[in-house]
Amino acid sequence: MPLGALRPSPLVEQATQHLREQITKGEWPVGTRLPGENALAKALGVGRSTVREALRALAGAGLVQARQGSGVFVIATEPATGPGEDWSARLRRAAITDVYEVRMMVETQSARLAAGRRTDEDVAALESALEARERAAEGDDAAFVDADIALHAAVVSAAGNPVLTDLFAEFAPALRDGLIGLVEELGLRAHDRNPGHDTHAALVAAIRRGDAEAASGILQAELEQTLAHLHGKPR
Incomplete structure (x- = not known):
């Protein structure tokens, strides 16, 4: 799926926004494993470190979760609600x-x-x-x-x-x-x-x-x- 290369600055914020849009629009449904860091970096025209920071931000928003040895998976299509977030949901994305x-x-x-x-x-x-x-x-x-x-x-x-x-x-x-x-x-x-x-x-x-x-x-x-x-x- 073509994502489109990003402008030079600020890259992390742009990468996060682009990936968030793909998730919230349903391009990557809940349960889907995201492409690897190399593939995402190539598609977005950024470095792996930028992709890694973007994925960390998405995890913090409760949209994705990294699973040891398996990759990064979509766990929600809407950001977590914050202070009122369910404890079990918080653990799932930790x-x-x-x-x-x-x-x-x-x-x-x-x-x-x-x-x-x-x-x-x-x-x-x-x-x-x-x-x-x-x-x-x-x-x-x-x-x-x-x-x-x-x-x-x-x-x-x-x-x-x-x-x-x-x-x-x-x-x-x-x-x-x-x-x-x-x-x-x-x-x-x-x-x-x-x-x-x-x-x-x-x-x-x-x-x-x-x-x-x-x-x-x-x-x-x-x-x-x-x-x-x-x-x-x-x-």
Whole structure:
């Protein structure tokens, strides 16, 4: 689809406006993956950095979302409404790294609380989730990520705070998309179908015996490693 080359200045604003018009007019319906940065840069007659800034502005307006390893997709044809915007919609358009940083804060504190508050039922749920994660290692990446998130959800639930549980549930869909893309892109299961098993087993054991420092530390280290991958800097 011809977009037309842009005038020299101001390029970012022009690129943003041109792309926004294509989206709001329905040229790229919701769910459509946008052309790559190189293709957009060539069509608009600008550099990739200009396109990247324009896409960032569109993401901030709630029109597009970058998905790790998959590209940039249209998620709305009208800009987000601002302060009254639905929280779930805000998460859907957030960068996975931003969501992950907040997840790390929520989960490390949840693990600490879980070690002090876990009930026999919580421990049983954690052990069951760990076993389910191990079984899911025989399946595809999506099934494994789902089982991994379910185990982490069980940790949060064991903290005994319904607000934390609800907050994690809101994060889960955005986390799932980002993690599936990460596993596929980096081939994290190419040589080990069940990566992180020992770490997760140690986490469950720490919560079982009531060791808050160990539980929090194990989870902090594990999530920091994944966040480093998301930033493109494997540890």
